[in-house]
Amino acid sequence: MALRVGVVGAGAIGLDHIRRLHSLIKGVEVVAVSDADPGKEAIVRTIVPSVHFTMSGGDLITRDDVDAVVIAAPGHTHADLVLTSLAHHKFVFCEKPLATDLTDAREILNREVAIGKRLLQLGFMRQFDERYLALKAIIGSGKIGDIGLLTMSHRNPSVPDWWTDELTVRDSFVHDIDVVRFLTGDEIASVHVRPAGRPSGRFDYADHLVFTVRTNDGLMANVELSVAMEYGYEVTCDVVGVSGVASLEGGSVVRWSSSGARHNGVESDWRERFGPAYDAELTSWVNSTLRGVATGPSSWDGFVAAHVAEAAYQSMVSGRETFVETVRRPEIYNV
Numbered sequence: 293m294a295l296r297v298g299v300v301g302a303g304a305i306g307l308d309h310i311r312r313l314h315s316l317i318k319g320v321e322v323v324a325v326s327d328a329d330p331g332k333e334a335i336v337r338t339i340v341p342s343v344h345f346t347m348s349g350g351d352l353i354t355r356d357d358v359d360a361v362v363i364a365a366p367g368h369t370h371a372d373l374v375l376t377s378l379a380h381h382k383f384v385f386c387e388k389p390l391a392t393d394l395t396d397a398r399e400i401l402n403r404e405v406a407i408g409k410r411l412l413q414l415g416f417m418r419q420f421d422e423r424y425l426a427l428k429a430i431i432g433s434g435k436i437g438d439i440g441l442l443t444m445s446h447r448n449p450s451v452p453d454w455w456t457d458e459l460t461v462r463d464s465f466v467h468d469i470d471v472v473r474f475l476t477g478d479e480i481a482s483v484h485v486r487p488a489g490r491p492s493g494r495f496d497y498a499d500h501l502v503f504t505v506r507t508n509d510g511l512m513a514n515v516e517l518s519v520a521m522e523y524g525y526e527v528t529c530d531v532v533g534v535s536g537v538a539s540l541e542g543g544s545v546v547r548w549s550s551s552g553a554r555h556n557g558v559e560s561d562w563r564e565r566f567g568p569a570y571d572a573e574l575t576s577w578v579n580s581t582l583r584g585v586a587t588g589p590s591s592w593d594g595f596v597a598a599h600v601a602e603a604a605y606q607s608m609v610s611g612r613e614t615f616v617e618t619v620r621r622p623e624i625y626n627v
């Protein structure tokens with residue numbers, strides 16, 4: 293029997309997920325969609341004509357014909373929707389961030405631990421991206437020796453009108469936090485945030501930020517994060533080891549030369565750059581949910597990202613390096 297899924301949120305990524313669940317991934321049926329904007333119903337029906345549409349995410353989650361939930365609504369709504377899903381013991385895929393508030397992230401962790409098993413997979417899709425997986429494989433092969441430094445860039449061409457400095461940290465930087473943990477296998481000990489370049493005046497803090505991250509084992513990561521790089525969407529990562537360097541380059545994989553110049557296309561946004569990774573992460577979620585288990589990035593990864601993001605926000609406010617207290621990982625997350 294197909295997994296009957298309800299999708300909360302029919303915005304940009306929500307519609308993408310509805311399309312891939314309906315048309316690409318096997319063993320799953322989109323039976324319900326919710327969005328606070330009733331105007332989204334018509335768009336949703338162009339993808340799944342017979343779907344049940346509601347304006348209430350909570351009503352969707354509690355429906356008897358919804359076996360599992362995909363949360364693709366704005367980040368500040370995630371915590372309540374996840375807690376409702378857990379309260380009804382429904383498997384849930386939640387887009388990042390787990391929560392935009394550390395207290396909410398901790399509450400989700402406590403609820404899942406109280407249930408005694410994982411029910412949530414979190415949308416850290418870079419862990420399913422072929423380039424990041426290849427980078428992790430090179431690190432693990434020992435070809436570049438012990439690693440000591442990551443130099444990363446995360447450039448957004450623009451952000452929505454409602455975006456804030458705080459969301460740059462709590463909703464965007466969380467990807468880079470997870471990448472540092474994913475590639476190094478280490479936990480983050482401190483973070484120091486500084487503004488870079490001349491602000492455009494749109495944000496109180498900055499359009500371009502530099503995060504200096506240190507891990508418990510003494511590795512360092514320098515992360516450049518921008519929210520107004522009009523040329524396109526691009527992420528890069530250089531990993532420096534004692535005997536070599538491994539690089540994840542930006543832009544499209546294929547380069548071309550013409551008219552005396554070399555060219556390399558750059559994706560327009562994160563949905564284009566990470567499309568195959570979203571396909572892979574949701575396919576994995578459907579397959580594991582059909583087996584009755586949650587796999588991949590967890591509430592623990594989401595809690596740690598929120599914990600480090602809180603330290604980064606404190607650093608943004610104080611201008612100083614902020615240390616991250618050590619938190620013991622609950623047993624259910626020890627795979």
Ligand code: ISE
Nearest residue numbers: 388446448463464465467562
């Ligand atoms: C967005 O929500 C994403 O998840 C993208 O992957 C990230 O690059 C972007 O900064 C976020 O705003």
